[in-house]
Amino acid sequence: xxxxxxxxxxxxAGISLLLSGCTGEVDRNAELRESLKATQTSLNDTFNEESCxxxxxxxxxxxxxxxxxxxxxxxxENYVILENPATEGAxxxxxxxxxxxxxxxxxxxxxxxMATALTCLLGPETHGDLRLIVTEYTDGQRIGARSVPxxxxxxxxxxxxxxxxxxxxxxxxxxxxxxxxxxxSSPEEPAYEEAYRITMSIDKYTDPFSFDKSxxxxxxxxxxxxxxxxxQSAGKLFEVASxxxxxxxxxxxxKATATVVINSSHVDSFMxxxxxxxxxxxxxxxxxxxxxxxxxxxxxxxxxxxxxDATNNLISLMYTLNTGICYQDEDSGLIQAASYxxxxxxxxxxxxxxxxxxxxxxxLENLIKEYEITSGLCDISYSCGKPSPVWASSPDxxxxxxxxxxxxxxxxxxxxxxxxxxxxxxHMKNPDLNMISYxxxxxxxxxxxxxxxxxxxxxxx
Numbered sequence: 001x002x003x004x005x006x007x008x009x010x011x012x013a014g015i016s017l018l019l020s021g022c023t024g025e026v027d028r029n030a031e032l033r034e035s036l037k038a039t040q041t042s043l044n045d046t047f048n049e050e051s052c053x054x055x056x057x058x059x060x061x062x063x064x065x066x067x068x069x070x071x072x073x074x075x076x077e078n079y080v081i082l083e084n085p086a087t088e089g090a091x092x093x094x095x096x097x098x099x100x101x102x103x104x105x106x107x108x109x110x111x112x113x114m115a116t117a118l119t120c121l122l123g124p125e126t127h128g129d130l131r132l133i134v135t136e137y138t139d140g141q142r143i144g145a146r147s148v149p150x151x152x153x154x155x156x157x158x159x160x161x162x163x164x165x166x167x168x169x170x171x172x173x174x175x176x177x178x179x180x181x182x183x184x185s186s187p188e189e190p191a192y193e194e195a196y197r198i199t200m201s202i203d204k205y206t207d208p209f210s211f212d213k214s215x216x217x218x219x220x221x222x223x224x225x226x227x228x229x230x231x232q233s234a235g236k237l238f239e240v241a242s243x244x245x246x247x248x249x250x251x252x253x254x255k256a257t258a259t260v261v262i263n264s265s266h267v268d269s270f271m272x273x274x275x276x277x278x279x280x281x282x283x284x285x286x287x288x289x290x291x292x293x294x295x296x297x298x299x300x301x302x303x304x305x306x307x308x309d310a311t312n313n314l315i316s317l318m319y320t321l322n323t324g325i326c327y328q329d330e331d332s333g334l335i336q337a338a339s340y341x342x343x344x345x346x347x348x349x350x351x352x353x354x355x356x357x358x359x360x361x362x363x364l365e366n367l368i369k370e371y372e373i374t375s376g377l378c379d380i381s382y383s384c385g386k387p388s389p390v391w392a393s394s395p396d397x398x399x400x401x402x403x404x405x406x407x408x409x410x411x412x413x414x415x416x417x418x419x420x421x422x423x424x425x426x427h428m429k430n431p432d433l434n435m436i437s438y439x440x441x442x443x444x445x446x447x448x449x450x451x452x453x454x455x456x457x458x459x460x461x
Contacts, residue, residue, distance in 0.1 A: 093128030145422035164439035173390035186307030208252030220256035225318030391427035
């Protein structure tokens with residue numbers, strides 16, 4: 001740690017000298033370009049391994065801020081907030097917050113983005129309040145964005161920055177909606193003899209809209225539902241007493257539990273179905289390189305089970321409901337719409353929630369109609385909320401239009417649509433946040449810097 005810190009302290013001293021020159025001799029854009037180059041070199045020399053520790057990133061940011069006359073507003077375990085106050089006479093100008101995340105398990109690309117974000121924070125000669133929020137992203141968990149207090153998300157303009165091979169600007173996230181499927185549980189006395197509890201648990205923080213092979217976690221609700229559907233189609237006699245799930249915020253369900261009552265003569269064959277399901281899940285988790293718990297254990301006999309019709313309707317829905325990647329372009333492989341079962345409960349009635357995301361309104365409406373048909377075939381009532389973007393820029397601001405006029409909008413190799421990103425969590429904390437997402441790589445960093453600087457200076461042009 002000391003060796004690395006001493007290395008970037010020397011390089012940051014060079015950055016400080018670059019920014020201390022007289023603006024009469026060197027124009028501001030030239031200063032910023034030199035600062036960007038020096039910061040890129042500093043980061044490359046400091047973090048020369050694939051992974052990095054966010055505490056070391058925080059140390060770097062503190063040293064950089066001190067050498068650049070930038071304030072550290074807050075430095076916590078999973079995020080750091082830096083501030084460059086408005087220049088003299090510009091306190092009434094719009095405030096702008098930049099944000100980027102550091103993927104600590106694969107940090108090279110996100111450090112490229114941070115170099116640009118840090119340089120943007122230095123701003124033009126005259127500017128309003130500027131902030132930069134740097135958050136930690138690790139093992140699929142956006143723990144930094146989840147931890148940032150809402151009080152730091154109040155600003156006129158918010159520019160999220162992300163790595164992508166293609167430079168693009170996004171003025172809103174995917175279209176999203178939550179659909180509900182319900183039916184009476186019609187409880188009855190158990191007709192069979194042996195009760196078992198089937199439970200599956202995975203990591204508490206998984207992105208249900210990530211379909212990368214190494215991060216595509218099975219949904220515990222689907223796993224148990226599919227196993228029950230397979231057992232029923234194979235003629236196994238059983239009843240469902242309960243089916244429930246647990247989740248955190250907008251992450252996928254991390255636990256699902258079903259209690260079943262099985263005909264005693266079918267227990268062994270039912271257990272065989274479970275063991276086959278377990279083997280399939282075990283194979284999937286070898287690709288994910290993560291742990292899971294999937295058990296089937298005997299329990300006391302429940303007083304009630306779901307009625308026969310309710311059980312059949314539930315299992316039929318589990319079998320036919322189209323979730324995961326729902327629509328995908330055959331030629332490009334681009335995901336058009338995706339969904340996941342976010343919760344299930346049979347406490348007072350059978351209640352199933354499905355969260356849907358789509359790249360466009362047409363795909364979303366098609367999937368909504370498909371779910372309506374599926375629910376009707378399963379004799380289950382269906383309702384859907386009002387679709388809306390997961391996050392969006394404000395129509396009352398020129399933030400989106402200004403950048404859209406200068407940067408390509410929403411390229412086909414989208415990194416923002418469908419998947420969950422930091423933007424999702426910021427919007428939940430401040431629904432009025434005026435936000436865009438700017439994606440690029442280091443080869444276009446200078447152009448990004450020019451665009452941002454011009455935007456911050458637009459009132460003086």
